[in-house]
Amino acid sequence: MIQHLTNTASKQKLLIIEDEGEMCLLINLLLDGKEMEIEHVQTISDAVEYFQQQPPAIVLLDNRLPDGFGLDFISYIREKYPATKIIMISGMDAAARDVALANGADLFLEKPFNRTTLYNAIEQLLD
Template identity: 30%
Template sequence: MVDAASSPAPAPAPATERSLLIVEDDKSFSQRLARAMEARGFTVVTAESVADGLQQVERHPPAFAVVDMRLGDGNGLDVISALKKRRPDARGVVLTGYGNIATAVTAVKLGAFDYMSKPADADEVAAALLAGEGKKPEPPENPMSADRVRWEHIQRVYELCGRNVSETARRLNMHRRTLQRILAKRAPK
């Protein structure tokens, strides 16, 4: 965790205001993040669903958004997409507890500026939102390991195959039992 006082100040955001929409269905996490972002100078509005997030975007499109990927009523990327249509200069970050490479790519294509796995630190979120135009935030201190990247790829193919082990093994050119052993284990760090 980085101490905000010792970190260099990020470059100014492309928007002149610091309005922030947080769309998160985990109430306690949403409240903690909202308080932390208010302490960092943001004017925060929260929403607990895609529908609420879309309403907030229609009422007053914020300069920044932090959106959970999976919400009870749909995909948080719909909020990012709507925000980018209403306010092209807005900067959004997608948070998820179910991170994989495919969803990260999709998030960026739909207009998200960055993609972070939960639990995300408020300093990391603020740094991502406030990174200078055309710049990305600093790379993480502990990036995903090669084993984790492999595991993520296997999980993606498994999901795309409708959680069919035999079909996934065939497409990955892997023995079915080997795949079953990999799927039964926890994700590597």
């Protein structure tokens, strides 16, 4: 199920792949005021479907998802949608940083992160 959180065609698209609703709401609140179209899916299979419709500029990708690991999904994104920037987000898996970056993630944010950290990460990738 794809949830449209903001809908303006002229904005850069950011896809949140995260199964925890509270975390998605928090990220959406942190990005409030940022000129982006933010959408959310909860599973890797929903993310694949979303990508086939409209590849986003940036993905915020959690590691532990109901149907697999974000770490494994990075290589799929890199292979099929090389222009999409990937920010891996993880709380319990700090050791996943090296693997995420080795697999092709552009950045890694450890939960919890704040608005400034998230803004800076997005700005860095969009420049």
